[in-house]
Amino acid sequence: xxxxxxxxxxxxxxxxxxFGLIFGLGLIVSHMxxxxxxxDFLDIAGTWNPxxxxxxxxxxxxxxxxxxxxxxxxxxVLSGTVELPDRFRISARLVVGAALFGIGWGISGICPGPxxxxxxxxxxxxxxxxxxxxxxxxxxxxxxxxxxxxxxxLATVPYPAD
Amino acid sequence: xxIFITAATGGAFIGLAAAGMLLVNGSIAGVSGIFGNALAGxxxxxxxxxxxxxxxxxxxxxxxxxxVPTPHxxxxxxxxxxxxxxxxxxxxxxxxxxxxxxxxxLSNLSPRSLVATGTFMFVxxxxxxxxxxxxxxxxx
Numbered sequence: 001x002x003x004x005x006x007x008x009x010x011x012x013x014x015x016x017x018x019f020g021l022i023f024g025l026g027l028i029v030s031h032m033x034x035x036x037x038x039x040d041f042l043d044i045a046g047t048w049n050p051x052x053x054x055x056x057x058x059x060x061x062x063x064x065x066x067x068x069x070x071x072x073x074x075x076x077v078l079s080g081t082v083e084l085p086d087r088f089r090i091s092a093r094l095v096v097g098a099a100l101f102g103i104g105w106g107i108s109g110i111c112p113g114p115x116x117x118x119x120x121x122x123x124x125x126x127x128x129x130x131x132x133x134x135x136x137x138x139x140x141x142x143x144x145x146x147x148x149x150x151x152x153x154l155a156t157v158p159y160p161a162d
Numbered sequence: 163x164x165i166f167i168t169a170a171t172g173g174a175f176i177g178l179a180a181a182g183m184l185l186v187n188g189s190i191a192g193v194s195g196i197f198g199n200a201l202a203g204x205x206x207x208x209x210x211x212x213x214x215x216x217x218x219x220x221x222x223x224x225x226x227x228x229x230v231p232t233p234h235x236x237x238x239x240x241x242x243x244x245x246x247x248x249x250x251x252x253x254x255x256x257x258x259x260x261x262x263x264x265x266x267x268l269s270n271l272s273p274r275s276l277v278a279t280g281t282f283m284f285v286x287x288x289x290x291x292x293x294x295x296x297x298x299x300x301x302x
Contacts, residue, residue, distance in 0.1 A: 012187050013211045020212035023179035023191060023261075024219025028230055030172020033220070036234035042283075042290040051169040056264055058173025059180065063269035066181035071270070076188030085190060085257070087272035094274065097255025098263070098281035104248030105282065106289025107300050108237045111260040112253060113193040115246070116213060120220045121233055128239050129246040136250020137198040144255075 012078050024117045030055040033117050035109025042106060180266050183212075192262020194253035236293065241300040252282075 031037040032055060041052035067084070076082050105111050110118065110129055118126035183191040187208065193216070200209035220230045237245060253259040256278050258267060263282075267275020292298040 009207070012206075012208045015186050016183065016189075016208035017211040017215040019179040019182045019187075019191065020215025021219055021222060022175055022182070022215075023193075023212075024216040025223060025226070025228060026172045026175025026177075026179065027216075028172070028219055028223050028228055029175060030169045031231050032172065034231045034233050035236060037231075039236055039290050039294075042287045043294055044287050045291055046294050049165075051165045054166050054169035055173035055176070056260075056268070058170035059177035059265045060173075060269045062174050062177025063180040063184075063265060064271075066184050067266070067270040070184055076184065077186045079188035082184070082188040084270060085267070085272070085274075087267075087270060087274055090274055090277050094256045094278055095281050097252045097257070098278040099252070099285045100248050101252030101256060101259060102282035102285025103289050104245040104252060105260075106286040107241055107293060107298075108245035108249075109235070110242075110245065110249075111193075112197060112249060113216065113259070113261050115249075116193065116197065116216050117219055118233060119217050123233070123235075125235055125237075125239060125242050126233075129242045132243045132246025133197070133250040134201055134246075136247040136252075137194070137201060137254050138250075139247075140251045140254035141198065141202055 008078055015078070023113065026055075026059070027114050027117050030058075033114045033121075035114075038109040038111075038114075039106070042109075176261070176265060177269070180261070180269065184266075190262060190266050192258050192266055194249075194259040195257070195262050198250075198254055237300045238302045240302050256282075 027033050030052075032052070037049070038052065040047050040049040070076070070082055070084060074082050108129065112133060115126065115129050115133060119130060180191040183189050189208070191212075196209045196212055200213060223230050249259070253262075256263070258275065258278060263275040263278040268279060293300050
C-alpha cells in the first residue's frame with residue numbers, strides 16, 4: 001500500500017465513522033431506537049402512529065438526489081467508480097428473506113441499525129438481540145455458500161447491500 | 163405535530179448519512195450489509211468505524227443537546243434471541259434491511275427494494291397484529 005492509498009483508506013475510515021454517527025443520531029432524534037415507537041407504527045389496527053413513515057420519507061428526500069447523481073456519474077470522492085446494487089432481480093430468496101425479517105422485526109420492534117445503537121443503552125436485551133443477529137447472519141452466509149448449486153442466483157449476488 | 167417534525171428531522175439525518183456514504187465513499191449505508199460483511203472478515207476498516215459511530219451515537223447525543231429516548235421493550239430475552247436470528251437470516255437472504263432496502267434502495271428507485279420493503283413492512287404489521295390483538299406471546 002503506497003502513501004496515497006493509505007491516506008485514502010484512512011479518510012474513508014474517518015468519514016465512515018462520522019456518517020455512522022450521523023446515522024445513529026438520526027435514529028435517536030426520530031425515536032427509531034425505542035422499540036415501542038416502532039411497534040406502534042406497525043400496529044395499524046390499534047395504536048397506529050404514522051410518525052415512522054416520516055422518518056423514511058425524510059431520509060429518502062435527502063438521499064434520493066445522491067443516488068440519482070451516482071446513477072448518472074458512477075463516481076465517488078474517495079473510492080472512485082461506484083457499482084450500485086442490482087435494482088431489478090426479484091427472487092423467492094428476496095421475498096422469503098424479507099418476510100423472515102418482518103417477523104423478527106414485528107416481535108421485537110428492533111431492526112439492525114437501532115439494535116446496534118441500543119448496545120450503548122447497556123441493557124442485556126440489546127446484547128442478546130445483536131449476538132443472535134450476528135449468529136443469524138453467519139449461519140446464512142455459511143449455509144448459502146456451502147451449496148451454491150441449489151440456488152443459482154446466489155452466484156451472482158455480489159454482497160448484500162454493501 | 164412535533165412528533166412528525168422530529169421524525170422527519172431524524173430521517174433527514176439518516177438520509178444525509180446515506181448520501182454521504184455514497185457520494186464520498188462510494189458505499190451503501192445498509193446496516194445489515196455493513197455489519198454482516200464486517201463479520202465475514204471482508205477487508206475494509208471503514209465498516210467497523212461506521213458501526214463504531216452508530217454505536218457511539220447515544221454517548222455523543224447529550225453533547226449536542228439531543229435527548230436519548232428510553233427504550234420500551236415488548237419482547238423478553240428469549241423472544242429477542244429468536245428475533246435477532248430471524249432478522250439476521252432474513253436480511254442476509256434478502257440482501258438488506260430497513261436502511262439498505264428501505265432507505266437506500268427506495269432512494270435508488272429500485273423495484274427490487276420496493277418488493278423487499280413492502281414485504282417486510284406487511285409481514286411486520288401482521289406480526290404486530292398477532293402480538294397485540296391475538297395474544298402471540300413475546301414477553302418470555
